[in-house]
Every structure is written in C-alpha cells, then in structure tokens.
Amino acid sequence: MGFLSALNVGAASINWYVPKPEYSIARNWNERILEGIRMDTPHPPGQARNLFSFSVCMYDAWAAFDTNAVGFVYREKHTAPDLAAARREAISYAMYRMMLERHAFSRTATNQADANPAFMTALGYDPSNVSRDPSTPAGIGNRIYDAVSAWFLEDGSRQTAGTPFPMANPPVAYPDYPPGHPRRYVFANPLMNPFLPGIDDGTNNTVVDVNKWQRLIVAGSIDQNGFPQNPVQGYLGAQWLWVRAFSLGRTDENRPWIDPGPPPFLGTATDAQFKENLVAVIRASSELSPDDGVMVDISPATIGGNTLGANDGHGYDTNPITGKPYVANPVLRGDFTRALAEFWADGPSSETPPGHWNAIANHVSDDLTTYRIGGVGPEVDRLEWDVKLYFSLNAAVFDAGCAAWSIKRYYNAWRPLSAIRYCGGKGQSSDPTLPSYHTNGLPLVPGLIELVTQDTVNSGHHAGLIPGKIAVFSWPGQPQFPVDQTSGVKWIHAEDWMPYQKKTFVTPGFPGYVSGHSTFSRAAAEVMTGFTGSPWFPGGLGSYTITYLVHEAGPTQPVTLQWATYYDAADQVGLSRIWGGIHPPVDDLAGRHVGAQVGQTAWALVQKYFDGTVSAMEINVASRPLTDGQVELRFNAVRGLHYQIHTAAKLEGPYVAGDSSLALETSLVSTNAPTESQKFFRVTSSLKP
Numbered sequence: 236m237g238f239l240s241a242l243n244v245g246a247a248s249i250n251w252y253v254p255k256p257e258y259s260i261a262r263n264w265n266e267r268i269l270e271g272i273r274m275d276t277p278h279p280p281g282q283a284r285n286l287f288s289f290s291v292c293m294y295d296a297w298a299a300f301d302t303n304a305v306g307f308v309y310r311e312k313h314t315a316p317d318l319a320a321a322r323r324e325a326i327s328y329a330m331y332r333m334m335l336e337r338h339a340f341s342r343t344a345t346n347q348a349d350a351n352p353a354f355m356t357a358l359g360y361d362p363s364n365v366s367r368d369p370s371t372p373a374g375i376g377n378r379i380y381d382a383v384s385a386w387f388l389e390d391g392s393r394q395t396a397g398t399p400f401p402m403a404n405p406p407v408a409y410p411d412y413p414p415g416h417p418r419r420y421v422f423a424n425p426l427m428n429p430f431l432p433g434i435d436d437g438t439n440n441t442v443v444d445v446n447k448w449q450r451l452i453v454a455g456s457i458d459q460n461g462f463p464q465n466p467v468q469g470y471l472g473a474q475w476l477w478v479r480a481f482s483l484g485r486t487d488e489n490r491p492w493i494d495p496g497p498p499p500f501l502g503t504a505t506d507a508q509f510k511e512n513l514v515a516v517i518r519a520s521s522e523l524s525p526d527d528g529v530m531v532d533i534s535p536a537t538i539g540g541n542t543l544g545a546n547d548g549h550g551y552d553t554n555p556i557t558g559k560p561y562v563a564n565p566v567l568r569g570d571f572t573r574a575l576a577e578f579w580a581d582g583p584s585s586e587t588p589p590g591h592w593n594a595i596a597n598h599v600s601d602d603l604t605t606y607r608i609g610g611v612g613p614e615v616d617r618l619e620w621d622v623k624l625y626f627s628l629n630a631a632v633f634d635a636g637c638a639a640w641s642i643k644r645y646y647n648a649w650r651p652l653s654a655i656r657y658c659g660g661k662g663q664s665s666d667p668t669l670p671s672y673h674t675n676g677l678p679l680v681p682g683l684i685e686l687v688t689q690d691t692v693n694s695g696h697h698a699g700l701i702p703g704k705i706a707v708f709s710w711p712g713q714p715q716f717p718v719d720q721t722s723g724v725k726w727i728h729a730e731d732w733m734p735y736q737k738k739t740f741v742t743p744g745f746p747g748y749v750s751g752h753s754t755f756s757r758a759a760a761e762v763m764t765g766f767t768g769s770p771w772f773p774g775g776l777g778s779y780t781i782t783y784l785v786h787e788a789g790p791t792q793p794v795t796l797q798w799a800t801y802y803d804a805a806d807q808v809g810l811s812r813i814w815g816g817i818h819p820p821v822d823d824l825a826g827r828h829v830g831a832q833v834g835q836t837a838w839a840l841v842q843k844y845f846d847g848t849v850s851a852m853e854i855n856v857a858s859r860p861l862t863d864g865q866v867e868l869r870f871n872a873v874r875g876l877h878y879q880i881h882t883a884a885k886l887e888g889p890y891v892a893g894d895s896s897l898a899l900e901t902s903l904v905s906t907n908a909p910t911e912s913q914k915f916f917r918v919t920s921s922l923k924p
Contacts, residue, residue: 251350254357260323261293261621262600264330265593267354271334272590274343276458279751280472280636281409283589284392285337286625287481287633291383292329294626294844296376297322297619303847307626308386308875309379310922311369321372322618324360328376329383331355331362336384339401340394340408342462386875390479411473420473420644423447427653429741430454432731442657445675446500448746449653457739468744475640479874481630482840483638483833484901491641492634493832495825498648498748501658501675510678512819513658516651518683519814520709523576523735524723525569525791533571533796534564535776539803543831544824546806551799556775564797570790572814574781576735578796579752579811588752588808589632592759595777595804596628599763602773608845610768623845628762631837635758638833639751639826648748651816652734652741659705659729671703677729683708684729697726705729710816713738717787734816737786742817750818753826754833756805761834763801770800777804805830840873849873854918861906868905868916872898876920880905883915890917895924 252270254263268289272282295306299313300322315321331351338347352362360373367381368374388394394408412419427440427449442449450468458464476489483492499505499512522529532538540548553560579591586594600606606620607613615623655677658664662671663686665679670686677684687704691697697706706726712733714720734742764770780795798804809823843849856870872878876898881890896903907914 251353254354259616259618259621260326260358261297261618261625262597263358264289264293264326265597265621265625267334269586269590269594271338271341271347272586274341274346276342276462276464277587278409278471279587279589279755280475280478280640281392282587283629283632283636283755284387284390284478286589286593286629288337288383288387289330289333290622290625290629291386292333292379293326293622295379295383296325296329297622298844299325299375299379305844305847305849305922307844309382311375311378313369313375315372319618321375323358324372325376325379326622327355327358327360328364328373329379330376331360332377332380333383336380336401339405344405391474391477393474409472409474411470418474418477420470422450422470423647424449424653426450426452426467427656428452429652429733430738432728440656442653445654445657446502446649447647448649450744451652451741453739453741455739457737471744472636472640473644473745475637476644478637478640479899480634480637481874482837482901483634484871486902489645491645492638493642493829494645495642495749495829497646498821498825500648501654508821509654510658510664512821513651513655514678514680514684515820516813516816516818517655517677517707517709517732518680519572520707520732520735520816521683521724522568522572523710523814524721525567525573525789526723527569529568530565531568531571532563532565533794534561535797535799535803536561536563538797539799539806541802541806544828546810548803548806554775554799556771556773561776561797561799564795566794567791570792570794573735573784573786574790574794575796575807575811576815577784577786578779578781579808580815588755589629589636589759592628592632592756592763593625595759596624596763599767599773599777600624603767607768608766609842623841624766626844627766627838627841628759630841631758631762631834632755634833634837635754635830636751638829639749639754640745642749642829643746643751646748647746650742650747651819652732655707655732656730659707659732663705671705677705677707685726687728700726700728707732709733710735714787717785719788721787721789735786735814736816747818748822748825749829750809750812750822750826752812752818753805753809753823754830756808757802757827757830758834758837759830760801760805761831762838765835765838770802772798772800772804775799843873850876850920850922852920854878854920856916856918858916865906865908866914868907868918870903870918872901872903873920874898874901876922877924878903879919879921881917881919882907883917884911884913886915890915892919895921897924 252266291307295309298304298306334351341347355362364373366374367378424443425441452467454466456464456466485492499508501509535551537550539550606615658677662673662676663679664676685706687697687700687702687706689702700706707729710724711722711727714722777798778795780793782793812818854870858868877895879895880893883890
C-alpha cells in the first residue's frame with residue numbers, strides 16, 4: 236500500500252482538487268481539507284482542531300438523518316425522501332460554511348476563498364444559499380455549521396479571541412494571551428541564532444536555564460510549506476494548555492490533561508538521564524550518512540512489534556494476513572534514517588501529522604473490501620464508514636494536540652539544539668583529570684563524543700578543530716546546494732551541533748517535551764486499530780517509497796518504508812524525530828504513552844455517539860460538606876450534554892429538579908446550602924436542555 240501525493244504550493248497556478256464521483260461526499264471534502272492544510276502555515280494543534288471541527292460538521296450532518304446516532308453538537312433529527320442526496324447536501328453546506336470560516340485565517344486566504352465556491356459548484360450546489368430552513372438539506376447544513384462554529388469559538392484556542400465570523404480583516408488566528416495576562420507565555424531564555432558560535436558567553440546564544448526551551452532567530456526563516464516566517468520565533472500554541480478537549484478530563488485547569496511526569500533535567504536527580512538522552516540524539520545524528528556502508532533490513536521481518544513506550548520489538552515471523560514470511564528490505568542505514576526523518580517531518584505533502592494520518596486512513600479505506608466498524612457487525616456503506624472514521628480519528632488527534640501541547644506548556648522543556656550546544660560548550664563530564672572538565676559537560680563516548688587535543692588535531696582525526704573543545708561525530712548542517720550535495724557526518728564542535736533540518740527551519744517554535752508527533756501518531760494508531768478491528772494494515776503491510784530528499788541530495792537508492800501495524804508506523808514517527816534532531820528519546824516514549832491513553836479514551840467515547848448511548852452513561856456523584864456549611868456536589872459528565880440535579884428530603888423522594896446546565900468539562904461541581912437535616916441528590920443527563 237502506498238499513499239500521499241504532493242501539492243506544489245509555489246506554482247504560479249494551482250491545480251485545485253476536483254471532486255471525484257467514485258468518492259463519498261465525506262472523502263471528497265476530506266481531500267479538500269488536506270489540500271487546504273498543505274497551503275497553510277503548519278500549526279499542528281490548530282490543524283488538528285480544524286480537522287475535528289470539519290469532521291463534526293460531517294458526522295453531525297450524517298447523524299441528523301439517522302434514528303440512533305447522536306450528533307456531537309447538533310442534535311436535531313430530520314427526514315428526507317432521498318436520504319442519500321439529503322446527506323450529501325447537508326454535509327456539503329456545513330463543510331462549506333466551516334471552510335469559509337477557517338480558511339479566512341489561512342496563509343493563502345485569497346486563493347482559498349476562490350477555491351471553496353468553485354468546489355461547491357463542482358459538487359452541484361449553490362454557494363450563495365445561506366438558508367437556515369430546517370425543511371431543506373441546505374438549511375440543515377447551514378444550521379449545523381452555526382452550532383459547530385459556536386461550540387468551538389469559545390474553546391480556549393483563541394481562534395479569533397471570541398469574535399464571531401464573518402469579520403472584517405480577520406486577525407492572525409490563535410494568538411497568545413495579551414501582555415500582562417497571567418496566562419501569557421514568558422520566554423525563559425534569550426534568543427539563539429543557530430548560525431552564530433558561542434554558548435553562555437554573554438554575547439551569543441546565552442542560556443539562562445538550559446532545562447527550559449530556547450527560541451531561535453533564523454534569518455530567511457521559511458516554514459515547511461515554503462512561506463516566509465518572522466525570523467524571531469514565537470510560541471506556536473502557547474495557550475493550548477487551556478483548550479477544551481473532546482474526551483479528556485482533569486480537575487485542575489492549569490495542569491496537563493495527562494501528566495507523564497517531568498522530563499529529565501540537567502543538574503537534578505535526573506542529570507544522568509538528561510545526558511543519556513543527549514548522547515542518543517548525537518548517536519542518531521552520526522547515522523545520517525550512507526557513506527559508512529552500513530546496511531539494515533527495514534522490513535517487518537526485523538522491525539516492529541514494540542511494547543508500548545519501548546523499542547524492544549524484533550519484527551514478525553510471518554505476515555498474519557498472508558501467512559507468508561515478510562520479504563527482507565535491505566537499505567543503507569544512512570538512506571533509511573534520512574528518508575525516515577524527512578517523510579514523517581509533517582507528511583510528504585506537509586499536512587502536519589494530524590493530516591498525514593487522515594491521508595493514511597483514506598488509503599487504508601481504499602484498500603479494504605468490506606466496511607464493518609470495529610471489524611464486527613453489519614457492513615456499512617462508504618459514506619457512513621468515512622464519516623465515522625473521520626469523526627473518530629480526528630477526535631483523537633484533536634485530543635492528542637490538547638494533551639501534548641498542555642504538557643509542553645506546563646513543563647516548558649528543552650530541545651536538543653540548545654541542550655547539546657550548552658553542555659558541549661561547558662566541556663566534558665566524564666573525567667575530572669582531563670582538560671575541559673565540567674559537571675554540566677557532555678559525557679565522553681569514544682568515536683562519538685571526544686575531547687579535542689593538539690595530538691588529535693595534528694593526526695587529522697579532529698582536523699580543523701580547536702584543542703580543549705568537545706567534538707561530536709554528527710551531521711554538520713545542510714549543504715550549500717542541497718539538490719546536488721550531501722553533508723555526510725564528520726567531527727564538529729559540539730557547540731555547533733545542528734539537527735537534521737533545513738537551515739531555514741532548524742527547530743520548531745515551541746518546547747520539546749512531549750513529542751507531538753509521537754502523541755498524535757499513537758493516538759491515531761489506537762483509533763485505526765479500534766475502528767478497523769485490526770492493528771494490521773490491509774494485507775499486513777503498509778508502505779511508501781521515497782525517491783528524493785529535500786534537506787540534501789539522496790537517497791542513493793529508493794527507500795521503501797514498511798510497517799506491519801499502525802503501531803509500528805506510529806513508533807517510526809517518534810523515531811524519525813530523534814534522527815531529525817528535534818526530540819530526544821524521552822520525548823518520544825512519553826508521547827507514545829500519552830497518545831495511547833488519548834486514542835483509547837476518544838475511541839471509547841465516539842462509540843457511544845454512534846450507538847446513541849452517550850446520554851445513558853453512568854453518572855457517579857460524590858458529595859462533601861464544606862466549612863461554610865454548604866455541600867459540594869461533584870459528578871462526571873460528557874461535554875455537550877445537559878445535566879440536572881434533583882434533590883429530595885427523603886431517599887424515596889419526591890425529587891425536585893433544578894435548572895439544566897450544559898457541560899463544558901468532564902467534571903461538574905455544584906454547591907448547595909441544605910435547609911433540611913438531610914438531603915439526597917441524584918443527577919440526570921439529557922441531549923437537550
């Protein structure tokens with residue numbers, strides 16, 4: 236199975252995606268979504284939010300014509316003489332309105348504004364139809380958009396700081412809180428220019444706290460989709476700690492949705508682990524050249540089958556679908572590592588990881604012959620399959636963005652670029668009797684991290700380096716002419732270490748821990764496994780062949796990445812970020828754990844919407860007396876449902892119902908002042924007030 240195709244954003248004229256009649260209406264809109272992402276400045280959690288918003292529009296429009304399924308936001312029920320046609324039309328109008336809203340903030344808003352009406356026209360619908368008449372499919376679709384837009388407008392993402400759409404001169408979406416606001420992010424470290432030498436010398440690239448993230452200043456900065464950026468990094472998604480999730484719950488809004496605990500920090504009880512992670516990143520960097528001749532088998536016969544949060548798998552004896560052994564896939568290690576790092580950077584078509592997993596899901600669906608949700612039950616048509624798949628998958632990747640970015644903000648942790656340069660600039664921490672000893676230095680590892688001496692310089696081993704400094708055997712940075720040149724790996728000063736990235740990008744503009752790629756991907760893998768009813772790619776093998784690289788010339792031969800399961804693919808996503816120099820292993824492994832919990836939680840909840848039992852979920856009520864004589868009542872809830880507290884003086888009743896309240900979080904609290912000597916409570920939920 237191969238997948239994904241590129242869009243040339245820089246072309247003078249763009250060949251827009253044209254709806255395909257063989258696709259479901261949901262699949263056609265999803266392709267249009269991915270096309271829009273490829274033409275925008277990458278914002279992984281923001282794009283995950285867009286994907287989920289779009290998926291809610293499609294699912295709620297489908298569910299509006301189903302007797303059992305419950306919509307996530309829109310709950311009205313409708314009938315139509317031609318059910319399939321009504322669903323296509325309602326989905327299209329809901330999607331069209333939402334795209335108009337979200338694309339107004341796109342980097343290519345003008346082009347997108349032209350493309351969206353053309354897309355609607357190609358589908359056979361009138362873009363100017365703004366009716367909200369619930370007796371027509373178009374009116375239903377527009378009403379669904381109204382409801383979904385309102386739900387997301389105040390979700391904490393600061394899409395427009397609460398301003399309804401449409402608006403004149405739309406602002407830049409997702410800004411940080413304004414100066415002086417207690418939630419505004421404050422940078423702990425001065426800027427780093429990665430192309431200037433010097434660490435902690437008071438002039439260049441000074442680090443105040445190496446355990447905290449350090450932003451960059453990169454002249455000529457260009458994002459992954461080719462758009463010029465502000466040379467000075469901001470913090471992408473600084474406010475995401477407070478974005479309202481789909482299925483995740485917490486009791487403290489200022490803590491992560493899922494807390495894996497802190498990463499290792501230099502100069503603390505986890506100092507050794509901190510340095511081990513730096514060594515692992517440097518070692519990965521030393522494997523970015525095919526010139527060493529090292530061959531590796533990257534087939535599922537040798538790679539895959541890891542336990543969660545580890546890289547302990549050794550592949551599979553046989554393909555469980557075909558019953559035959561997997562065929563060996565030998566490649567040069569340096570080709571594999573470079574191809575892997577670039578492929579998963581944020582998708583070969585720059586869809587960001589959430590969009591990348593949508594593309595994978597589409598091609599998995601194309602390779603299936605029957606469609607049974609969860610792998611069991613009755614066969615469904617392709618529209619129902621697609622609508623429910625997008626809702627499930629994008630609920631999980633949206634929650635993954637919320638979970639990962641809440642951890643990033645809470646721990647504000649370091650990236651390898653600053654940490655390796657800082658420690659390497661301090662010296663070596665292995666031997667107090669050798670020169671350049673410092674407790675915060677890098678550990679010496681023969682052949683990988685070494686002390687430069689006059690003898691090693693004279694011998695040519697560390698040719699051109701300065702005695703007394705620490706050298707690392709690594710990729711030295713992008714060559715001047717990357718189309719034709721490769722940089723290979725060589726000995727460089729540790730304080731000049733570079734990740735395997737383009738010199739116009741270098742490192743993302745937000746803290747490292749945990750890896751968003753790992754979190755997104757494991758969450759997606761959990762949903763793909765649950766939704767299809769199998770962890771295995773169709774036929775037991777997913778693949779993609781890479782014939783060219785962007786960061787430098789190569790690969791020397793085409794590299795075909797292969798995965799037996801969705802989990803194997805997700806694990807390779809995390810590993811790719813280590814070879815890419817973006818994350819250390821701790822970011823990856825913790826992200827996998829978080830992503831697993833996210834994906835399982837989201838998948839469990841979406842099934843309740845599918846079968847209509849979401850409003851019948853068990854409500855656990857707990858009470859406790861407060862010091863002021865009141866009673867606090869706390870109970871679990873589902874966002875978007877309405878809850879009523881009923882009270883009685885006797886257990887058997889009668890119970891008096893209080894006001895209905897809309898749940899915006901998964902834990903609701905109410906305080907009461909009892910007027911009787913005893914009071915009994917019960918809580919009910921409903922889909923409507």
